[in-house]
Amino acid sequence: MSVIETAGLTKRYARVTALDQLDVNVGDGVTGLVGANGAGKSTLIKILLGLVPATSGTATVLGHDVATEGGRIRSLVGYMPEHDCLPADTSASDMVVHLGQMSGLPYAAARERAADVLRHVGLAEERYRPIGGYSTGMKQRAKLAQALVHDPRLVLLDEPTNGLDPSSRNDMLTLVRRVGKEFGIAVLVTSHLLGELEQVSDHVVVLDSGRLLRSSATTDFLYxxxxxxxxxxxxxxxxxxxxxxxxxxxxxxxxxxxxxxxxxxxxxxxxxxxxxxxxxxxxxxxxxxxxxxxxxxxxxxxxxxxxxxx
Structure with a gap:
């Protein structure tokens, strides 16, 4: 079964077509979604999460229809947003626990899972500090932790290296690779930086102005x-x-x-x-x-x- 599958997926706004007849099939492992800013990457993620309706076409995530089963999809998927949207006066521990509970975990299980994922992303010693005092790299790690807390079957990572210096970027890419390989969670990661996807992805999907330009194994690009x-x-x-x-x-x-x-x-x-x-x-x-x-x-x-x- 495909993790993500779209057929003729189209999203039109008043003055722009964000996605145009998109046919994509995403399997297990780490899949890179690449395209310039405005290519339709974030729009695709919002549709896959059932947050934005498509104009036409179909899409399924983990076998569930995005048009009718958005709630079920969101319970099975972890999402790391691109932009900084973290509560500055809350600790990473409290935030991840809270979001774990919102995903259906009992309080005790949410605390246990939060401690585990914060350790995995490298925030074990900083988890009780207010997020407002975090560096950009630490904030990105906290966003990744909340996407993993409920043990999802798929994570959607929207520009996870956004704003990071080269060292922090490499650390984040290592974490993304671990999620896909060691944790066994399917990953769809977006970026407009091609070299990043070469490092971490098994498969690459390329969008250009809302259209599918190419979809193939990463090794097929490297000849x-x-x-x-x-x-x-x-x-x-x-x-x-x-x-x-x-x-x-x-x-x-x-x-x-x-x-x-x-x-x-x-x-x-x-x-x-x-x-x-x-x-x-x-x-x-x-x-x-x-x-x-x-x-x-x-x-x-x-x-x-x-x-x-x-």
């Missing part, structure tokens, strides 16, 4: 480019020396990110030639690997609005 990435060391200008030697040997070579060299694969002997030239120059070969496109490279070539790399 071999027919080139090698080579890293060498031993001299301050080791990469330049090897690059010159490769070009002199008739290979196409150019600088890549950092101190890497990208070498086009001419035939099956190319890796051996790279290795032999490295040895001849007295350099150390740190790594040599097939280069793969990142998701952002695919969209740089094909286009998807203003979707951004990390």
């Amino acid at each position: 071999a480019t027919g080139s090698l990435l080579v890293e060498v060391q031993g001299l301050p200008d080791a990469d330049r020396l090897l690059g010159q030697a490769l070009v002199a040997a008739g290979l196409e070579a150019r600088p890549a990110e950092g101190a890497l060299i990208e070498v086009d694969v001419r035939d099956a002997s190319t890796p051996d030639l790279v290795r032999d030239l490295t040895v001849d120059l007295g350099l150390g070969l740190v790594r040599m690997q097939e280069r793969h496109h990142r998701i952002e490279d695919v969209f740089r070539d094909g286009g998807a609005g203003s979707v951004q790399p990390v």
Whole structure:
């Protein structure tokens, strides 16, 4: 059974079509929903939760019809909103307990579950502090905790890294991955940052102006480019020396990110030639690997609005 399935899902407002004939099928694991701001990601989540009616088309979540079973869906799903909507004068513990009770947990069970999820998200020592004194990263963790407290079968995470610095962003992505892999909860996570979804998602759904642009396994976006990435060391200008030697040997070579060299694969002997030239120059070969496109490279070539790399 699909976790989420839509058919011809359309949402029109007075002057804009937010979703246009959207056909999506989401399974278990972590699914990334990517699109530029205004692509329809948040509208889709609201419809899936039964909070906003679709103009036409159908959608089911965990086998339940969003048009008629919104209450049942919300009892089975955890939702982490994008925007800061936390009570500043309440502790994370009290907030998560309260929301656990609203989801149907008895008080004792809600307190136990709140303690568990706050520990899992890294707020065990800070759970009794008022949320108003939290950093942005801590607030995002608290929002994730309340989405998990009632042990949902699916969580919808709307821009969970919004406003975070690089270190906090990586921590949040690790948590998202744990939810999907270790906790066994299906995850739909939205982002306009392509590199984030590459790190955590098993499947990627791309929206562009409310339409489905592409839906496929993350690995399908990351294909071999027919080139090698080579890293060498031993001299301050080791990469330049090897690059010159490769070009002199008739290979196409150019600088890549950092101190890497990208070498086009001419035939099956190319890796051996790279290795032999490295040895001849007295350099150390740190790594040599097939280069793969990142998701952002695919969209740089094909286009998807203003979707951004990390």
